[in-house]
Each structure stands twice: as C-alpha cells, then as structure tokens.
Amino acid sequence: MTKDLEKYAADQGIKYFMVSYTDLFGAQRAKMVPAQAIADMQQDGAGFAGFATWLDVTPAHPDMLALPDPEAVIRLPWKPEVAWVPANCMMNDAPLEQAPRNVLLRQIEAAAEQGLSVKTGVEAEFFLLDPNGLEIADNLDTAEKPCYDQQAIMRRYDVIAEISDYMIELGWGPYQSDHEDANGQFEMNWGFDDALATADKHSFFKFMVKSVAEKHGLRATFMPKPIKGLTGNGCHAHISVWDKDGKKNLFTDGTHDLGMSDIGWHFIGGMMKHASALAAITNPTVNSYKRINAPRTTSGATWAPNTVTWTGNNRTHMIRVPGAGRFELRLPDGAANPYLMQAVIIAAGVSGISSKATPGKRLDIDMYQDGHTVKNAPRLPLNLLDALRYFDKDKVLKSALGEEFSAAFVKLKRREWDSFVSHFSRWERDNTLDI
Incomplete structure (x- = not known):
C-alpha cells in the first residue's frame, strides 16, 4: 500500500524530507523539503536543473522533476526529524530514460x-x-x-x-x-x-x-x-x-x-x-x-x-x-x-x-x-x-x-x-x- 508522505511525516514526527536522486556518475543529489510541502512534491515532484548535475541535458532543457517513491522512504536514525526518500526523475511528463533509478526499474x-x-x-x-x-x-x-x-x-x-x-x-x-x-x-x-x-x-x-x-x-x-x-x-x-x-x-x-x-x-x-x-x-x-x-x-x-x-x-x-x-x-x-x-x-x-x-x-x-x-x-x-x-x-x-x-x-x-x-x-x- 502506497504511503502518504504527509501522513507519514505527522505519524513519525518528520520535519524535513531529503528528496534524493542519483546521477550518472553516482553522485547523490537532493532537495530538503519541509513536511508541510511534501504532499505537493509527492504529486508533482521536486524541481531540479538536470544540467547542474551529471546528466546529459543542457541548461535549455525544462525542469527535471524528482518524484519521491514513498515505499522507499527511510527515516534518518541519526537525525530522526529528517527522512530520506529516493526519487524517480521525470521530464516533459515522461520518465527521464537516462536517470539511473529509471534504468534499474x-x-x-x-x-x-x-x-x-x-x-x-x-x-x-x-x-x-x-x-x-x-x-x-x-x-x-x-x-x-x-x-x-x-x-x-x-x-x-x-x-x-x-x-x-x-x-x-x-x-x-x-x-x-x-x-x-x-x-x-x-x-x-x-x-x-x-x-x-x-x-x-x-x-x-x-x-x-x-x-x-x-x-x-x-x-x-x-x-x-x-x-x-x-x-x-x-x-x-x-x-x-x-x-x-x-x-x-x-x-x-x-x-x-x-x-x-x-x-x-x-x-x-x-x-x-x-x-x-x-x-x-x-x-x-x-x-x-x-x-x-x-x-x-x-x-x-x-x-x-x-x-x-x-x-x-x-x-x-x-x-x-x-x-x-x-x-x-x-x-x-x-x-x-x-x-x-x-x-x-x-x-x-x-x-x-x-x-x-x-x-x-x-x-x-x-x-x-x-x-x-x-x-x-x-x-x-x-x-x-x-x-x-x-x-x-x-x-x-x-x-x-x-x-x-x-x-x-x-x-x-x-x-x-x-x-x-x-x-x-x-x-x-x-x-x-x-x-
């Protein structure tokens, strides 16, 4: 059953989510999202400029949207008010084919x-x-x-x-x-x-x-x-x-x-x-x-x-x-x-x-x-x-x-x-x- 990240935050006392993706070179990229904004991110994704990381896109490309996977959320044991959640990268309403997690999926x-x-x-x-x-x-x-x-x-x-x-x-x-x-x-x-x-x-x-x-x-x-x-x-x-x-x-x-x-x-x-x-x-x-x-x-x-x-x-x-x-x-x-x-x-x-x-x-x-x-x-x-x-x-x-x-x-x-x-x-x- 898919987690509602907003409810998860309320139940677990989460203040922030690290919405994270891994680029082609294995570098982990993230945005810190307040819990009160996570519902929008779960729906629409967190926006990134893909060119700023190791992906083969240009500054002219549209926003890359990182959609958090609620089934994979992990609460940081060393900072319990923060949760890390891996994301699937989208662009132009479709999966970004080169994004590593999408390749594995x-x-x-x-x-x-x-x-x-x-x-x-x-x-x-x-x-x-x-x-x-x-x-x-x-x-x-x-x-x-x-x-x-x-x-x-x-x-x-x-x-x-x-x-x-x-x-x-x-x-x-x-x-x-x-x-x-x-x-x-x-x-x-x-x-x-x-x-x-x-x-x-x-x-x-x-x-x-x-x-x-x-x-x-x-x-x-x-x-x-x-x-x-x-x-x-x-x-x-x-x-x-x-x-x-x-x-x-x-x-x-x-x-x-x-x-x-x-x-x-x-x-x-x-x-x-x-x-x-x-x-x-x-x-x-x-x-x-x-x-x-x-x-x-x-x-x-x-x-x-x-x-x-x-x-x-x-x-x-x-x-x-x-x-x-x-x-x-x-x-x-x-x-x-x-x-x-x-x-x-x-x-x-x-x-x-x-x-x-x-x-x-x-x-x-x-x-x-x-x-x-x-x-x-x-x-x-x-x-x-x-x-x-x-x-x-x-x-x-x-x-x-x-x-x-x-x-x-x-x-x-x-x-x-x-x-x-x-x-x-x-x-x-x-x-x-x-x-």
Missing part, C-alpha cells in the same frame, strides 16, 4: 515479463581517513595483514557500532562487520533483498557512512583505490533469481554441479559474455582500474579479478559460486552507481538466460599464482577508455539498458576520460623532465 520490469525477480546483496567496503582524505585516520593501524584485526576494529567501535545499530533499527538485518584487508578499511554486511530495495539501501548506506564518519571527525571514502599499495574498495554483489513472486529460488538445483540450475548457469553465462562491457558500469572511474589491474598489495593479494573467469568457492576469480542458489560477482568496486550496477547485472544475466549462454570452462586454480597459465580467458579492460569502448560495441547490452541512457553514459564518461588524459601529473615531470 526498466530492467526489473523486463525480468518480471519473463517471470523472474532478481534478489541481490552487496558487500560495501570503505576506508576511514583523516578529514582531508589524505591519510588513514588510525595511526596504529599498520599491520602487514590487517584483515579482521580485532584491535583495529575496536578502535573504531564508535563509528562501526553506530552504523550497525542504525541498520538494526532500520530492519536491514546486518549480520557482520569487520576490518578489511587494507589498513583503515572496513566492510559491513546486511541481508539481501529485491534488486531495487538493495540499490536504495546501498545508496542510503553510502550517505549514512559518510554522515556518521563526519560526525566523528573522519572522512569515509568508497573510492576504488584510495591508498597506493593497499587493497582497494570492492563492492561484491551476490545474486540469485527467483520466480515472479519471490518465493522460489530458480538458481537452486541439487542435481546439478555446485547446486546451480540451468537458469543459473545461463545467467552466469550472460555475465561472462558481457563482462568486459559491463565493467564500464561496475568499475566506472579512472581510478577503478588501479584496483582490478593492481600489482600485489602489501597484504599479499588484491582480492580483485583482472580476467574473465569463474570458479566454485575460490575468491581469485571474477565469479565465485560459493554454494547452491547464488553466485558472487567480484568485479564491482566502491565507485559503482548503486542503481546502474544492479541494472547491468540484470541486463547481462537475463540476456544470458534468453540466449542460453554458457559460462565456459570452470577453473579451480589460484588466479593470483597460476593465472598466467590460462591462455584463452579474456583480460578485463586495462583502463576506463577500453571499458567504454567495449561497452559502446556491445549492442545487446546497450539495447537492454536503453539507447538514450547508453549514449548519455558513454558521452559523459568519455568527457571524463578526456579530462583525465589532459591533466599533467607529477609522474610525467619526474620521469620525462630530463629527457
């Missing part, structure tokens, strides 16, 4: 037309840095292998426990938090859900982590590779496909290898087939490729793939099948747009089901030690430009995601790449000044 609808619903969970990793974002905030966090460091996580107990408490309060079902593989890095896990709900929670989680960190005088970052030599921020996705009512896991088949059904293998086959192209979305920044193409880190492993391979319960591959009924995609990083990441997973996987794609040969080797022995597996893109080229050539994936979105994404991301390559770095001076 179309993928969910396309899957539903085939009797499928996709459920996902994400493993969001982040660093806690000093307020300037230059150094790890904890100067005692120096272990060579800091993963699961008991003392280090307790030194950040106030931050991690506060966020976990909030997730408990919100009913997300958080089940573990840990110090991750890099110094200053943490991961927090909560229960899986329908793809849209997971995307909304993922988006809110990033907002929440940054807000709580700032409250404690720290800076949180989900940047894929913020510290040279250390493990980067991944955002591993766990994926399963259910019937349209979400009651039966269609990936589960105890008679098949690893307990994965034919539908599951075809879905994975779609991921494998489109991997190099979907990297443009799961790894959408210049910095992303310093994570998936990194040399060995100080801890001994990057924990990131650089080759399109799959396996059983083995974390050195792009796709891991840890048990019956689900698989893990280890490619995405912390910069991935929460909505576009879910959308491209569904688009690639459902296309695999439709075409009965196969994932190819299972490899059970340690890719970090013996990956050089694999001769026919594609390498993942070496940089953002290569990923964009793969994406631009993938007609199936572009069509599934929508031509308007695809054109806008490639255009703006190519502009970002051009900005990067026109930048003169200290490395260039250090290595070529005396030539």
Whole structure:
C-alpha cells in the first residue's frame, strides 16, 4: 500500500524530507523539503536543473522533476526529524530514460515479463581517513595483514557500532562487520533483498557512512583505490533469481554441479559474455582500474579479478559460486552507481538466460599464482577508455539498458576520460623532465 508522505511525516514526527536522486556518475543529489510541502512534491515532484548535475541535458532543457517513491522512504536514525526518500526523475511528463533509478526499474520490469525477480546483496567496503582524505585516520593501524584485526576494529567501535545499530533499527538485518584487508578499511554486511530495495539501501548506506564518519571527525571514502599499495574498495554483489513472486529460488538445483540450475548457469553465462562491457558500469572511474589491474598489495593479494573467469568457492576469480542458489560477482568496486550496477547485472544475466549462454570452462586454480597459465580467458579492460569502448560495441547490452541512457553514459564518461588524459601529473615531470 502506497504511503502518504504527509501522513507519514505527522505519524513519525518528520520535519524535513531529503528528496534524493542519483546521477550518472553516482553522485547523490537532493532537495530538503519541509513536511508541510511534501504532499505537493509527492504529486508533482521536486524541481531540479538536470544540467547542474551529471546528466546529459543542457541548461535549455525544462525542469527535471524528482518524484519521491514513498515505499522507499527511510527515516534518518541519526537525525530522526529528517527522512530520506529516493526519487524517480521525470521530464516533459515522461520518465527521464537516462536517470539511473529509471534504468534499474526498466530492467526489473523486463525480468518480471519473463517471470523472474532478481534478489541481490552487496558487500560495501570503505576506508576511514583523516578529514582531508589524505591519510588513514588510525595511526596504529599498520599491520602487514590487517584483515579482521580485532584491535583495529575496536578502535573504531564508535563509528562501526553506530552504523550497525542504525541498520538494526532500520530492519536491514546486518549480520557482520569487520576490518578489511587494507589498513583503515572496513566492510559491513546486511541481508539481501529485491534488486531495487538493495540499490536504495546501498545508496542510503553510502550517505549514512559518510554522515556518521563526519560526525566523528573522519572522512569515509568508497573510492576504488584510495591508498597506493593497499587493497582497494570492492563492492561484491551476490545474486540469485527467483520466480515472479519471490518465493522460489530458480538458481537452486541439487542435481546439478555446485547446486546451480540451468537458469543459473545461463545467467552466469550472460555475465561472462558481457563482462568486459559491463565493467564500464561496475568499475566506472579512472581510478577503478588501479584496483582490478593492481600489482600485489602489501597484504599479499588484491582480492580483485583482472580476467574473465569463474570458479566454485575460490575468491581469485571474477565469479565465485560459493554454494547452491547464488553466485558472487567480484568485479564491482566502491565507485559503482548503486542503481546502474544492479541494472547491468540484470541486463547481462537475463540476456544470458534468453540466449542460453554458457559460462565456459570452470577453473579451480589460484588466479593470483597460476593465472598466467590460462591462455584463452579474456583480460578485463586495462583502463576506463577500453571499458567504454567495449561497452559502446556491445549492442545487446546497450539495447537492454536503453539507447538514450547508453549514449548519455558513454558521452559523459568519455568527457571524463578526456579530462583525465589532459591533466599533467607529477609522474610525467619526474620521469620525462630530463629527457
């Protein structure tokens, strides 16, 4: 039943709503709306100038109206008089095709037309840095292998426990938090859900982590590779496909290898087939490729793939099948747009089901030690430009995601790449000044 946001505000003591949308680059944009004005916003939307954010529109375009989704409203646990509500972007009385949440909604609808619903969970990793974002905030966090460091996580107990408490309060079902593989890095896990709900929670989680960190005088970052030599921020996705009512896991088949059904293998086959192209979305920044193409880190492993391979319960591959009924995609990083990441997973996987794609040969080797022995597996893109080229050539994936979105994404991301390559770095001076 659709919530009346005005009544919700009265019942919950809400003074303000943050009507929020996520642009093509993953930046969250919002307007703060007084509760007494929310009824009009629920009806007509909050007005934005789309050109002022990372969307492919001009200053001459009409207002973009962000219609709040009342079913997804979240009261801020750290500021209870405020509620965050994700919005669907409209322009000229129609959905703005390139807006990321709209892209995901179309993928969910396309899957539903085939009797499928996709459920996902994400493993969001982040660093806690000093307020300037230059150094790890904890100067005692120096272990060579800091993963699961008991003392280090307790030194950040106030931050991690506060966020976990909030997730408990919100009913997300958080089940573990840990110090991750890099110094200053943490991961927090909560229960899986329908793809849209997971995307909304993922988006809110990033907002929440940054807000709580700032409250404690720290800076949180989900940047894929913020510290040279250390493990980067991944955002591993766990994926399963259910019937349209979400009651039966269609990936589960105890008679098949690893307990994965034919539908599951075809879905994975779609991921494998489109991997190099979907990297443009799961790894959408210049910095992303310093994570998936990194040399060995100080801890001994990057924990990131650089080759399109799959396996059983083995974390050195792009796709891991840890048990019956689900698989893990280890490619995405912390910069991935929460909505576009879910959308491209569904688009690639459902296309695999439709075409009965196969994932190819299972490899059970340690890719970090013996990956050089694999001769026919594609390498993942070496940089953002290569990923964009793969994406631009993938007609199936572009069509599934929508031509308007695809054109806008490639255009703006190519502009970002051009900005990067026109930048003169200290490395260039250090290595070529005396030539």
